[in-house]
Amino acid sequence: MSGIPASEGGKPEAELSLSGLQLVLEHVFIPLLEEGSGSDHAKATRHDTSHTTTLLRSLQKFTSIVRHAGEQFSGDTRLTIPELPSESVNILVANEQLISRLEVCMSEWASVMQSLLQQEAHRQILGKGPLAEMDFWQARHEVLGGLYEPLDMPQARSIVLLLKNQSTDKNLLAFFHTQYSELVQMTEEAHDNYKFLRTVERHFRTIATGAIHEIAGVLIPMFNALRLVWAISTYYSDDTRMGLLLQRIAHDIADRAETSINMQGLFRMPHDKAVTQLSTAKRMLERWFTAYMETREKIETSGRESRWEFSKTALFEHTSHMAQMCSSLLSMLDTIYTLNEFLGPQLEAVTGNSHGIKQLRAGVESMIRLVEAAGSNIFHKANSERWEDVCAEFNATNAAIVAATGDLIDVNFSKLRSAEAALDFMARLKQLGSGGALHQKVLSKSTDILLQAGKEIDGIAEIFRENQAFPLLAWNEPPVAGSIRWSRSLFARCKRTWTRLKLQEPEALLGPAGLEVEGKYLALAREMMAFERQASQKWLDTANEAAKEYMKMPVLIEDVSQNKIVVNFSYELTLLMREAKALDRLGFAIPESALHAVLDEQTQIERALLTSHLEVLHKTLEPGLSVLNWHSLTMQDFVGSVRKALAAFKATWSIVRKNGMSLEKVLANIAHAAVFVDPGQGTSEDTMDLNDFVDCMEAHCNEVMLRLSYPDVVMEPSSADIKKALARLASCIVEGTKSFVRWMDGTCLEAQPIPGVGEDEEPFVHSFYIDICQNPELRKSLTGLTQAAQTVLVALHQYCESWKRHQSLWKSDKTAALDKFQAKQPPCEVWEQRMAHYADVAEELGMLQRNVEIGFVSVSVSTLASAIREEALAWLRALWQCMRATDKAGLEGMLSTIRPLRAALQTTTDALDIDRAVRSEALASIVSTGMQWDLDCCDIEERFRTRIAFAALLDVSLDDIKSEYMEACSVRALWRSLEADARALRDVKDHEVVESNKANLAALEEHTDGSED
The missing domain is CATH 1.20.58 (Methane Monooxygenase Hydroxylase; Chain G, domain 1)
Structure with a gap:
């Protein structure tokens, strides 16, 4: 430690920095986090609360480490261990000066131990949870261990042994041994306690920072571990100390339950999510009590351990109160959900009183705001009276809304707008399954x-x-x-x-x-x-x-005014x-009849081109103008010959019309071609440079169109036509040099053609063609051009072949494939996968770009993509219709099963034995197939929902589909009603059996008494 720089006051700078950091942590950050984790805003944001709690635990542990490090740097915890000379023991014993220095050193050791032990005796646990207590024992072990380890070294032991034998200051030795014994005891106690608490650390951390739904599952394993600590540990075998540890655990559990419930958004979130939130917290709080009682019962049953007699008030008063609060909130949630569902759009559609229903909804909103205004402090026992006032006001508002709604129902149901809408509303109430007063009023x-x-x-x-x-x-x-x-x-x-x-x-x-x-x-x-x-x-x-x-009228008549032959078919016959x-x-x-009409239009140009064909057609139609009427026996032959002549004429006319439309399309494109683009007023900043413009114009692309010509994908123009055109273009470039005639030697005059030898031989002209066509560079360029063209043609062919991956769409027999698929009776997910596949193909083709450039060719794929997309949609439509037919049949089968069961249950009790047997059989069938019916109802509803998801792609009316879906959803309500009737009938039947047995028993006892007499 001599290398640590000292400040002006004589203390090391590291000690001052650690001391300042410790003060900031203990008096700024830890109180700030404790206050933030307990605030209403923090509890309203549960996602951040777990992170805040984790940060608080880590900060408390870090503070203990900082304190320990500061104490290590401080003078109170530093021990000076002098070096003993290497002389023999006899020489050391005789060295009185050395003995005196060692006594001073031992006195310093004892003072340091006394000061540190007093400091540790006054140390407080930071935090209210069990992890804080574990951190406390860890920090104490680290602090005391830093003092105990130097004193336990051989050098220090030698000094103590030497002074024990040679020192005359017995008080010093007694004081040292007292402090040392207490140091050893506290060090071992801290080490043992930390070691035992480490066995349950993961459970403590799950309670402090784990997911709220995981806490209930770790309570039994945690109590088993605490039971082991209770049996083995010397410190925690005491009722008071173990009780304090359990109180810390109870505090953490209550805190986690409180922070997990978002009071500000509880009634705003989806009902299922809110119920899950409250139920999870309630289950955790109740599990805390039951897990404790189960562990206590195990201890009492074993008889090998001391009983747990801890204060139940300290352990469970707060958690039990919070569990009751969760039950109250769950009841409030159900009340709000029932009112919102009841006062929905269907009630408004039935009654037509939108203003009254809006006022009732405002009352429900005031109930929600009343609970939200109570805040999170309602979970504390001290606020019980305040919560009772909130509950009383909530119930009073609920009673007022129920009464007002009942009056509204009484008034408006007497002047209903639609009986069918009222029936829909009643079906919805039965589906909800609530038995409240409002529901019963509507159902009545x-x-x-x-x-x-x-x-x-x-x-x-x-x-x-x-x-x-x-x-x-x-x-x-x-x-x-x-x-x-x-x-x-x-x-x-x-x-x-x-x-x-x-x-x-x-x-x-x-x-x-x-x-x-x-x-x-x-x-x-x-x-x-x-x-x-x-x-x-x-x-x-x-x-x-x-x-x-x-029918007696002639088949054909000639309209002289318009020079036309028309079918003699009256309007009355058409009607x-x-x-x-x-x-x-x-x-x-109706009487049997069969009539047919053909309409045709021709342009003047087509009429001129088809003159000879029209004459043949007139000769064929001539009998119908004169001798034939609708009763003629040769009418069938006449119709056959006319149809044959019309088919031949139509084939010729189709070719003429197709070529004419192609010519008209080309002429229209030429007429509307924008040869020049008007740049508008002024000069655009995007105007191209001349070089860029020339490069753009030279980068010419020829357009090739792909289209679907059943059953193949064809390219227009074909690869052979493109190859011929390119070869002809290259040949024309070279042969164009024949126009450049050479001059005669020494003149500027063009050489005259030399006549051929034969009469048929063309004259020979001296031109540059002979020299240019033999140029190796030119030949090399022509070869490169041919290879480049061939490469592009191969790429075009490969791209065209790539479209054949969709050929199953138009080559497969749709009817046979669907029949085979339907015969397998696939589940709903298989139907959905098939339809999703075709929907994805249609969506992919719909988003495909219009042109694809391959080399110098621009391939137009819009026509082909549209045709294949229509094929994919046709498959999707066919699958959808097939699934619709299957679903309708399944729905009708379910309804046909319910009807006889309903009729059988309605058989009177005084019916024949056969009818009673049918009713018993129906009752047994309903009871035994309840689970299967729930699965079937879920399946039929999911199948209808699946078809609704794909209806938008097929331009199907959503109103019809939704009405079918509502009909499918009504099956569940019908089955629930049938089950309820079956249960009621079974209860009546059981009661009758019991009464019959009682009567038989009474008769038997009476008969027995009479026999004894």
Whole structure:
């Protein structure tokens, strides 16, 4: 330590720095973190609280280390161990001066030990948790060990032994041995305590900084470890000391529970998340008590250890109070959630009283603000009266809202807007499964719903009777079929509400109001069916005669004014056909008929090009203009010949039309080509330099288009055409030098052509072509050009082949593949994977760039990508429709299973034995298949949700899909209702069996008593 520089006051600078750091840590940072971790804001942000707690523990441990280091540097903890001379013992004994110096040194040792022991006796534990106590014992062991280790060295022992034998100051020796014995005892005690606490350190750290849901799981292992410490440790076998350690653990558990509950956002977060938060804290607090009692019972049962008789008030009063607070908050959460769900949009849609419901929601919001204003201090026992006031005000507000909501329901359910909306609301309440007063009040409003349903039936009947003479028809809809369709649409509206009533309120339909509504419904149904029969029969009576009359007309007539041959087909016959088709779709029997029409348009240019073909077509049509009518026996042959002639004419016309459209497209592109771009006013800063402009113009790219020509991906123009064009271009470049004629020797005159030898031989012209075509550099360049072109063509071919990775989309048989896939009855996730694959392909192709440059060629892939994307969407659409059909069948199967079970449960108790057996069998089936039905309901709901996720890509109406999804979700409510009825019936049956057995037992006892007499 002699190398440490000293300050002006004589103390080492390191000691002063450590002392200052210790003061800053103990009086600034640690109080700041303790205050921050206990504030409401810190408790509202649970994510940061665990980090704050960890930092506080680490800072407390670091403070202990700093204090220890400062004490090591300070003069109080430094010991001077003098060196003994190397003489023999006899010489040392005779050296009185040496003995005197050693006595002074021993006196200093004793003083240092006394000072340090007094300092350690007054040391306080920093922190309130068990980790702080462990850090305390670690720091004490390190401080005392720094003094004990030098005194335990052989040199120090030799000095003590020498003075013990030769020193005359017995008081000094006694004082030294007293202090040394106390030092050894405290050092060993600190070492043992730290060693024992290290066995449970990981449990302490889990409680202090671990995840809140993990704490309950470590309490039993922690108590087992503490039980071992209780049995082995000398220090912690005392009731007071072990009790204080358990109190520190209880403080940490209560602190973690308090910081884990975000009072400011508890009622704002999702209900499931808030319930999980409170339930986890409550379970941890309750587990703290049960784990302690289980460990205590084990100790008492074993009989080998001392019993745990700690103060339950100190250990569990605060945690038990917090557990009760969590239960109260859970009850409040359920109340708020029930009110919010009840006062949702569905109640507003049913009652139409948006203002009243808005006021009730404001009351619910005031309940939330009331609890939030209480803050986190409500968990302390001292604030119990304040919390009781909050609960009383909360319950009073809840009672007022429930009463006001009940009055609103009484008023508005008597003037419902829609019976179907009210049934939807009741189904939602049954799905929630709450049995509150509001729910029971709504569920008891079946009579009001029946009255509204009767009003709706009366309104529809009035509309039907007022408009049945002139019903409202859709555009281009035939009158008879349209009137029937209009009548059925009105009836479908009544039937939908009636079906919902039969499913949800079968008991209410048995009452007077239900029977009245049923009578109105059946009367309207009979009236509408009579209207349909009358309208259809009236049309059938006239259809045959009209068809015979119109069929006698010639097939074709010639329109002289327009110089056209047209089909002689009257409008009345067309209307007759439309009526027949529409009535056939509605399920009515109609007379058989078959008519066909062909429309065609030609331009003047096409008419001129197809003159000869038109003459052939006119000759084929001639019989229909003169001798044939709609009853002719040769009509079939005539139709066949006309179709054949029309097919031949159409094939020729298609070729002409296709070439004409190509020419028109090219001409349109030429006409709209922007040869020059108007730079606008002024000079743009982005104007290219001349050299850049020339380089850009020289970097020419030819465009190649890829398209899907079933069943291959083709390139236009083809690779062979591109190769020929490039070869022709290279040849033209060289052969262009033939135009440069040489001059005659010594003149500036061009050489004259030399006639050929034969008549057919072309004359020879002296030009530069002969010299240039033999130039090796030119030949090398031409070879390089050919190789470069070939490289690009190979790359083009490879790129074109790469698109064939999607060929399964258009080459596979969609119908067979889907039938095979559906036959495997795959689960929902397999359906989703298949549809997600095609959706990803469609999305990838939709985001693909329009052009891809390969060398000097720009490949246009937009047409090909669009075609393949449509194929992927077609697969997705087919899979979606297939899954929809499967889901509908599964849903119908579930409903068909529920109906007979419901009917069997409704069998009266005085029914025949067969009916009672059926009811017993149904009851057993419901009880045994409850879990499987829950899985089936989850599966059918997930399948409908999966199809909703892909509906946006297919332009499917979300309203229809959501209505189907709501129908699928209603199955769970139906099954829950069926299970509830089954449980009630089983309880009644068990009660009847018990009463019957009691009666039999009484009769048996009476008979036995009579026999004894």
